[in-house]
Amino acid sequence: MFxxxxxxxVHRVLAASDIFLNTSHWEGLSIAxxxxxxxxxxxxxxxxxxxxxxxxxxxxxxxxxxxxxxxAEELKYLLTNIDDRLIIGQNAKEFVxxxxxxxxxxxxxxxxxxxxxxxxxxxxxxxxxxG
Numbered sequence: 001m002f003x004x005x006x007x008x009x010v011h012r013v014l015a016a017s018d019i020f021l022n023t024s025h026w027e028g029l030s031i032a033x034x035x036x037x038x039x040x041x042x043x044x045x046x047x048x049x050x051x052x053x054x055x056x057x058x059x060x061x062x063x064x065x066x067x068x069x070x071x072a073e074e075l076k077y078l079l080t081n082i083d084d085r086l087i088i089g090q091n092a093k094e095f096v097x098x099x100x101x102x103x104x105x106x107x108x109x110x111x112x113x114x115x116x117x118x119x120x121x122x123x124x125x126x127x128x129x130x131g
Contacts, residue, residue, distance in 0.1 A: 014039035018085065019078050024048055025065050034100055037092035042085050044074045059092045 007013055014020070020036030020043045027049035034054070036043055043060035045051040055062055061078070063070045078085045098104060 010035060011039070014041060017041055019044065019075060021071070021075065022046065022051070023065075023071065027051065030054075034096055038096040038101070040089040040093040042078055042088035043092060044071060044078065054095070055092075057091075058088060059095050060088060 004013055014036055017036075017039075018041070020033065020041040022030060022033050022036075022043060022045040024030070024046055025048065027046075029050045030045075033043055033045060033051065037054065037059070043055055045055060045060060045062060046065045047062045048065060051060075052062060054060065061074045063074060078088075
């Protein structure tokens with residue numbers, strides 16, 4: 001285990017890593033977790049914030065906050081089961097690519113605007129605002 005401190009080359013650190021561990025007691029949508037998933041790392045994270053949404057269905061491992069015994073067991077499992085570690089990491093990477101990369105966000109935004117513009121009451125409102 002290596003504690004790297006503050007870094008400005010996170011992509012290199014993630015590329016050299018085997019597992020990402022996030023033991024937050026409180027979290028919203030973890031950008032660090034998304035970066036690790038995008039790098040193809042399996043994530044072990046505490047069940048807070050959006051972690052469950054990100055890691056469900058084989059995309060990572062969730063543990064209860066402060067359950068250090070289970071955290072250690074899951075880390076040991078991933079370190080000794082390379083095939084499972086790689087599958088979980090690949091699942092995580094594919095999920096982030098499908099839902100969180102810029103292209104995916106752009107498609108969602110474009111779809112939202114298209115739906116709004118297809119709504120006749122919205123078009124009438126916009127035309128009315130134009131004078």
